[in-house]
Amino acid sequence: EPEVTQTPSHQVTQMGQEVILRCVPISNHLYFYWYRQILGQKVEFLVSFYNNEISEKSEIFDDQFSVERPDGSNFTLKIRSTKLEDSAMYFCASFRGARSGANVLTFGAGSRLTVL
C-alpha cells in the first residue's frame, strides 16, 4: 500500500540551528500538509501546499518556517532558527485531490524534533 515516508525519524538540534524535515508524499497526490504534535497535546495544522504554493497556513507557521517541493517528489519543512518550543513530532500528510472525494489524509510516521 502506498505510504508517506518521512526522514529523519528523530533529530536532535541546538537552539538557533536550522532544521530541514523531509517527506515523500504518495506519488499521485496533489495536496500536501505539515502538522505538528507537541508531546501529549493536540495535532496542530501548520501549512497546506497545492500546485507549488502554500494554500493556507496557521499562526504557528511564522517567518521561521518555510516549505518547498524542489524536485516534484520531496516536500520539505524548514525551520530557520529553532527554538525550544519547536520540539515536537512533525507529521507530513498528503491527499490525492478533490476529485477523489473527501479529503482523507494519509500521514507519515512523523519526525521527532528535539531542540536543546
Added chain:
Amino acid sequence: SQQGEEDPQALSIQEGENATMNCSYKTSINNLQWYRQNSGRGLVHLILIRSNEREKHSGRLRVTLDTSKKSSSLLITASRAADTASYFCATDFNDYKLSFGAGTTVTVRA
C-alpha cells in the same frame, strides 16, 4: 476555532467492552473524520461521515453525526487490546485542511 474537541480525554476499559468517545465542533462542516494514532506513530484514517449522513458503520466501528448539536460519537464494539490508541476527530470545512482535536486516549485492559 474549527477544531473538534474530544471527550473524554482518557478512557480505560476491559477487553470485550465497548468504548464510546465524543467530538464537538464549532462551525458547519463538509464531513467529519476519525483517525487513530498508536503511540509514537502517525495518524491512520478510520472512518468518514458526511454532513448529510447520520450514522455509519465500518467493522466494529460505528460513527454518528448530529449536525444540529455539532457533535459526533465513535463507538468501538467488543474492544481488543490492539484497540489501545489515541483517537482523534477531524473536521473539514474546506478542501485544504483538516482540524484535529486533542484526542481521546483509549486503554484496553486484557
